Amino acid sequence: MSQQQAVLAVSTVIFALRSDPTTGISTVWIPVVRRIREPHEGRWALPGGPLRVDDDLEEAARSHLLETTGLTPKYLEQLYAFGKVGRSPGPRVVSIVYWALVESDEAARATVGENVTWLSTDELPELAFDHNLIVDYALWRLRTKMEYSRIAHAFLGDTFTLAQLREVHEAVRQKPLDPANFRRTIESSKTVVPTGEFVTGARHRPARLYRYDGSIDLADSGPLQ
Amino acid sequence: MSQQQAVLAVSTVIFALRSDPTTGISTVWIPVVRRIREPHEGRWALPGGPLRVDDDLEEAARSHLLETTGLTPKYLEQLYAFGKVGRSPGPRVVSIVYWALVESDEAARATVGENVTWLSTDELPELAFDHNLIVDYALWRLRTKMEYSRIAHAFLGDTFTLAQLREVHEAVRQKPLDPANFRRTIESSKTVVPTGEFVTGARHRPARLYRYDGSIDLADSGPLQ
Numbered sequence: 001m002s003q004q005q006a007v008l009a010v011s012t013v014i015f016a017l018r019s020d021p022t023t024g025i026s027t028v029w030i031p032v033v034r035r036i037r038e039p040h041e042g043r044w045a046l047p048g049g050p051l052r053v054d055d056d057l058e059e060a061a062r063s064h065l066l067e068t069t070g071l072t073p074k075y076l077e078q079l080y081a082f083g084k085v086g087r088s089p090g091p092r093v094v095s096i097v098y099w100a101l102v103e104s105d106e107a108a109r110a111t112v113g114e115n116v117t118w119l120s121t122d123e124l125p126e127l128a129f130d131h132n133l134i135v136d137y138a139l140w141r142l143r144t145k146m147e148y149s150r151i152a153h154a155f156l157g158d159t160f161t162l163a164q165l166r167e168v169h170e171a172v173r174q175k176p177l178d179p180a181n182f183r184r185t186i187e188s189s190k191t192v193v194p195t196g197e198f199v200t201g202a203r204h205r206p207a208r209l210y211r212y213d214g215s216i217d218l219a220d221s222g223p224l225q
Numbered sequence: 226m227s228q229q230q231a232v233l234a235v236s237t238v239i240f241a242l243r244s245d246p247t248t249g250i251s252t253v254w255i256p257v258v259r260r261i262r263e264p265h266e267g268r269w270a271l272p273g274g275p276l277r278v279d280d281d282l283e284e285a286a287r288s289h290l291l292e293t294t295g296l297t298p299k300y301l302e303q304l305y306a307f308g309k310v311g312r313s314p315g316p317r318v319v320s321i322v323y324w325a326l327v328e329s330d331e332a333a334r335a336t337v338g339e340n341v342t343w344l345s346t347d348e349l350p351e352l353a354f355d356h357n358l359i360v361d362y363a364l365w366r367l368r369t370k371m372e373y374s375r376i377a378h379a380f381l382g383d384t385f386t387l388a389q390l391r392e393v394h395e396a397v398r399q400k401p402l403d404p405a406n407f408r409r410t411i412e413s414s415k416t417v418v419p420t421g422e423f424v425t426g427a428r429h430r431p432a433r434l435y436r437y438d439g440s441i442d443l444a445d446s447g448p449l450q
Binding site for chain 1: 230231232233276278279280281282303305306308309310317319321358361362365366369373445447448449
């Protein structure tokens with residue numbers, strides 16, 4: 001190839017739910033990596049890097065995710081290829097971006113290195129390159145998929161309470177939802193199945209645990225499955 | 226860049242409706258280009274080629290479409306990046322694929338060169354590389370979008386009869402639809418608006434022309450619009 005060829009990179013937007021230690025409200029967080037060289041030295045960027053010639057695209061996304069956070073995603077999907085001329089100073093870079101959902105319990109175990117941190121998508125600073133646009137698009141895709149698929153379950157463990165499921169919806173939609181309305185909507189959708197188990201706590205009455213109906217796909221990606 | 230870098234290409238799946246000259250039934254067709262060199266010499270392939278370093282991705286898709294068919298699409302969207310190791314013999318190729326819809330009237334005016342033809346997606350031969358998989362995925366995306374957006378209108382002119390709109394749905398869904406049911410569904414969806422005009426023909430009673438409601442997007446692509 002001539003030196004005119006664009007550089008091909010793979011990056012990943014990794015979503016997990018985290019609750020604010022002071023308010024207790026959950027929001028959607030992403031891990032980011034500090035740029036340790038120019039361009040945009042010092043700014044936060046999405047985890048990623050150049051595509052190695054013997055890595056499949058999805059494999060590359062998974063390994064960046066593992067190297068950065070030690071995490072294995074419950075859901076991983078290709079988002080979009082970002083390739084505008086001039087989106088990065090210097091040689092042209094075309095980034096094939098994936099997005100991933102990580103279970104909250106697993107996200108809490110994420111390893112965090114010296115140059116890695118988690119940021120709430122509700123209050124993102126200016127990221128490197130066009131990464132704010134990329135995160136906005138990934139959030140839009142997540143919200144859209146939540147309307148017509150069971151994708152919310154990828155944030156949760158095998159069983160969960162309706163309050164936990166509502167917390168996911170509230171975080172993604174960035175607004176509080178009425179508990180009684182939410183319960184009615186979920187129960188009539190028949191996507192979750194009550195288990196015989198309950199969570200008990202000192203301050204609350206027991207909450208029923210649910211699981212999702214295994215016959216329903218998390219999300220439909222057609223003939224590429 | 227080292228010679229280990231993958232080659233980046235842009236290809237486009239271009240859909241148009243064409244009716245079979247004998248049966249009169251419309252199906253979804255795509256233009257394809259004959260490979261004039263190895264690998265897969267002689268087979269049909271999607272229009273495309275290597276990304277030039279100063280072309281934006283969408284610009285590259287549009288110019289391949291124009292060069293191959295002389296057509297300007299009414300709808301163009303990024304489909305997916307196909308990059309499996311070994312999908313092409315020789316140097317690794319990562320293809321960023323777009324899909325486009327072309328109006329039937331315009332498609333009829335397409336220029337066809339010596340090594341270009343149109344094929345019905347109902348009866349595709351074995352195409353070069355993984356292009357059959359790519360076409361399957363693009364068809365799946367088209368069908369899915371038809372369920373929740375006004376994308377069908379991109380095949381049609383500014384005004385159309387309900388019979389013409391039904392023809393689009395029948396071609397994409399590959400099955401005949403009951404005219405009375407179809408009319409009820411469309412009328413209750415309130416996505417099309419009757420005009421004061423009618424089409425008259427010698428053998429049929431006049432058919433009302435409709436236009437789509439301009440306030441409704443063809444398809445929603447979020448913050449990338």
